[in-house]
Amino acid sequence: MTRPAGDMEEKVLSSELLYRGRAVAIRKVAVELPTGKHGSRVIIEHPGSVAVVPLLDDGRLVLIRQFRLAAGGVIWEIPAGHIERGEDPEACARRELEEETGYRAGKVEGLFEAYLSPGSSTELMRFFLATGLEKKEQRTEEDETISVEPVGFSRVARMIASNEIRDAKSIAAIAYLQARGSLPVRRLQESKRSRAPSTSTRRLPVGRASRRAGSAVGEERVASGSRRLRRVGAIEALEPHEAVQPSSAVAVFTATLEGGPRARP
Numbered sequence: 001m002t003r004p005a006g007d008m009e010e011k012v013l014s015s016e017l018l019y020r021g022r023a024v025a026i027r028k029v030a031v032e033l034p035t036g037k038h039g040s041r042v043i044i045e046h047p048g049s050v051a052v053v054p055l056l057d058d059g060r061l062v063l064i065r066q067f068r069l070a071a072g073g074v075i076w077e078i079p080a081g082h083i084e085r086g087e088d089p090e091a092c093a094r095r096e097l098e099e100e101t102g103y104r105a106g107k108v109e110g111l112f113e114a115y116l117s118p119g120s121s122t123e124l125m126r127f128f129l130a131t132g133l134e135k136k137e138q139r140t141e142e143d144e145t146i147s148v149e150p151v152g153f154s155r156v157a158r159m160i161a162s163n164e165i166r167d168a169k170s171i172a173a174i175a176y177l178q179a180r181g182s183l184p185v186r187r188l189q190e191s192k193r194s195r196a197p198s199t200s201t202r203r204l205p206v207g208r209a210s211r212r213a214g215s216a217v218g219e220e221r222v223a224s225g226s227r228r229l230r231r232v233g234a235i236e237a238l239e240p241h242e243a244v245q246p247s248s249a250v251a252v253f254t255a256t257l258e259g260g261p262r263a264r265p
Contacts (some may be wrong), residue, residue, distance in 0.1 A: 008034055010041075023047065023082050046123035050093040051080040051169045053111075053177060054103055054130045060150040061174070062101050062133070067145065076159065077167045078174075093128040099139045101148045106132020111176060116169065127173050129182065151197070153183055 010031040019026040025045040033039055054062035067074050081096035083089060090108055098104050102199075111127040140146050156174060159165045177183050 010034070011040075013038070018042075021149045028049070042120065044117075044121040044123070046121055047083050047085065048089070048124045049080060049082045049116075049123055050089055050096060050104075050128060051078055051125055051173055052097045052108075052128045052130050053078050053173050054097060054101060054105070054133055055149055055183075056133055057131075059183075060152050061156055062103060062148060062150050063170075064100055065147040071166070075167055076170065078170045080169060089126045090128065093126070097130055098135060098136060100143075100144075101144055102136050102138035103133040104136045105130035106134065111173070114172065125148070125169060127169075127176070131178065135192070170250045 010033055013030040013032055015030075016028045017025060018028055023046070027043050027045060029041045029043055031039050031041055057060060062079075063076050064079055065074055065076055079097050079100040081092065081100070083092045087095075090110065093108055094105055107130070109131075110131045111129055113124055113126045115121070116123050116125055138146070138148065156165070160171055160174065165171060174183070
């Protein structure tokens, strides 16, 4: 049985400021647990942040690559940044997108929000989808070196499945859009099917037994293709409210990669 939220709350007894920086502060907080025992928490106070999935008209996603000291190397990400004091989250999303990638969005749509590390940080990230992109000028911070790379969705899918993309916010946002049916899976599959040679009408001068065998192979191909398309269809049939949790979206996204047809980059 699920316990009532009130039975799980911790009471703050005292709070000590350990550090204050430009964007975050760190506090040590003494708490009383629901059991009556005492404990302590170290909390990073954060003003909140945004992340943007930029989708080009041709279906490619605009990703960025930059060196992250904490991660020990260069990683793939979607554009993101913290919200300035008094700044509207959507305005922040537009600003970060243009600063980091040089693209200006014609339309920005709010997707969902999520705590990135609720055990230790107050940071709440708002996620957006940016479309109608127009190329402008990249305006990075003095301490930023960012490479902008539009990538086809089929490649992005393989990069996530192979763990080449290791940034949690990027995986969660792309998986959410995939589960919601907002990324071009259907377009990719239809394009692939249109390129594939047809075997159903081809007649070869072979014997009756060989024709029967060829027919059986063709039927198996059709059946196999139908199974794959049904798997993709299951993804596209999801309602938006069924994909709210990023962890669930990642699971469904992974299932599609394992069961769906492989697309060319």
